[in-house]
Amino acid sequence: MKEWTREERYRVLKSKDEIAPLYEINKVSNYRQKFHVQPITGLSNDPNGFIYHQGKWHLFYQWCPWGAVHGLKYWYHVVSKDLIHWENEGVALAPDTVFDNKGCYSGTGISSHDQIYVFYTGNHRDENWVRKPYTCVAKLNEEGKLIKKDTPLFAPREDYTEHQRDPMIVYVEEKQKYFIFIGARSNEGRGTALVYSSSKLLDEWSFQGELRVKGYEEFGGMWECPCLTTIGDKDVLIFSPQYTKLPGRGECTNHNIYFVGKMDYDTLTFIPDTHYRYLDYGFDFYAAQMAANVEDKNKGVMIAWMGLPDNHYPTEEEQWEGSLTLPREIFVEGDRLIQKPIAGFTKLRIKELSGRVLPSLVELEVKCDGHSSDLRLFTKKDGSDGLMIHYDSHYKMITVDKSQLDKRFNEEVFEALDIPLDEDLDSMSIFIDQSSIELFINDGKYTFTAHVYPTEEESYFDHDEHLDIKSYELCSSVDEDFIV
The missing domain is CATH 2.115.10.20 (Glycosyl hydrolase domain; family 43)
Known part of the structure; x- marks a missing residue:
């Protein structure tokens, strides 16, 4: 540095x-x-x-x-x-x-x-x-x-x-x-x-x-x-x-x-x-x-x-x-x-995706059946490692853990944080850009924002049977012109 x-x-x-x-x-x-x-x-x-x-x-x-x-x-x-x-x-x-x-x-x-x-x-x-x-x-x-x-x-x-x-x-x-x-x-x-x-x-x-x-x-x-x-x-x-x-x-x-x-x-x-x-x-x-x-x-x-x-x-x-x-x-x-x-963000959708491949620009619509569940983002092809989003239905608690990502940073501050819910987990809207992830949980009652820096190998996701997920590839919308 x-x-x-x-x-x-x-x-x-x-x-x-x-x-x-x-x-x-x-x-x-x-x-x-x-x-x-x-x-x-x-x-x-x-x-x-x-x-x-x-x-x-x-x-x-x-x-x-x-x-x-x-x-x-x-x-x-x-x-x-x-x-x-x-x-x-x-x-x-x-x-x-x-x-x-x-x-x-x-x-x-x-x-x-x-x-x-x-x-x-x-x-x-x-x-x-x-x-x-x-x-x-x-x-x-x-x-x-x-x-x-x-x-x-x-x-x-x-x-x-x-x-x-x-x-x-x-x-x-x-x-x-x-x-x-x-x-x-x-x-x-x-x-x-x-x-x-x-x-x-x-x-x-x-x-x-x-x-x-x-x-x-x-x-x-x-x-x-x-x-x-x-x-x-x-x-x-x-x-x-x-x-x-x-x-x-x-x-x-x-x-x-x-x-x-x-x-x-x-x-x-x-x-x-x-x-x-x-x-x-x-x-x-x-x-x-x-x-x-x-x-x-x-x-x-x-x-x-x-x-x-x-x-x-x-x-x-x-x-x-x-x-x-x-x-x-x-x-x-x-x-x-x-x-x-923001309203209208769906206009960035290019197409609905299938399979476990996770593009670098993607929106995920997640539905939960109320049971404890796991969602892993940025995994390897075999489903290992990545960022874990775990929901514990007994305690109504979401835990986000980034410690299994290849690029670790700010470990001394925190690598896992909890989101306590007042009700069962029903849904999540997840927006992933090149180096960030934003979660909107239960229609926006809770949010979670983080930087992530996935490697080329960390381009998949995995989840259990308690989650139903739709994914959409997104397009760019910000200007990179060199204006000073």
Whole structure:
């Protein structure tokens, strides 16, 4: 694995010619995804500024162009009309001011007066490498570039640590105010979100206090990527608590959770209907963001980073890493979110398959008869090894175990995870791309997302008599054009 110097990681990209050789290397990788958004070169992580505007979906992702390393971050722009077919638009936000001299970090978007505005964290470091994060704003112009406001909206608070980032903006009609939630860490190491408000979008922002989640006043060590949205008559709070271990998550200290409940803007208190739930039970899911400006108020649209901070993946050897999940339609059912593949995804089906061969792009429709069962994916021709999906009907528990795959990674964090069900296993929809798998279980009540890197020999699947499976070969839907 390459050892990166600070100078290499934080080098400024001046021309696409500088990364053209890397693009040629990256694009021929056997693990390049075909229907997931991924970096044109180097590394991608958090989705940013996800928004629907004038018939088009705009999505940005954190991008470090130089290789599989977290360094100087840009916002790379992709667009879609249907959330299935994506086109590259190039860099929309570059770290080119004193306020974001070491990276344009994550944030969200809002539509106002027929314009898109994005709010992001400017990662500033001084000559002693001391960080000072600023909350900044930019407006998307007709050429698809984000034009920054000359000065930040506000500087970080000195009574918290330097970890203040990932602004989430919402407009609350009943208050006639905008609110920004900033993921933060207290000086005592406690995770929280800082709340600012203003009656104007671009001026007069003032600090209001901390977001309080009733019953979770001491929870986690940093709340990354806070996201607050309303679906129907329920509010949904999502964030990624760091620096803490949670039940059933192995040695992992980075998570993505959610609450369904009600947000009280007078007291800055979120009142959950029940305990937190995992947004996804898989190995690789983080920094989920709901799209702004979704026309149907009874659903949300969500996308996440398929990866985790501090984890490492086999494609680092090929000098690239990362992708985003499939966009998902989100519904509220009681105190639970229901996640479904975006409507219309079946248009990628080429043909129904037969036999045990597992193409690199495939959708599986799985029906279970209620008994304990086993499904092995990415097996050898003789049915051995592979990724095991085991269902125990007595305990109503699914276990996903990747330890028998040829390419093992992040073993010290977890190789097997459980999905506890409230009911019997009835069905699974499984989407496999070149280096990923996403499970939607019991019509989206539970999901499981993971990176996998099967070898040429690991191209079969096997299952027992308790499962009935239909499989469909899929086609590509993402743009790989070299646009910077």
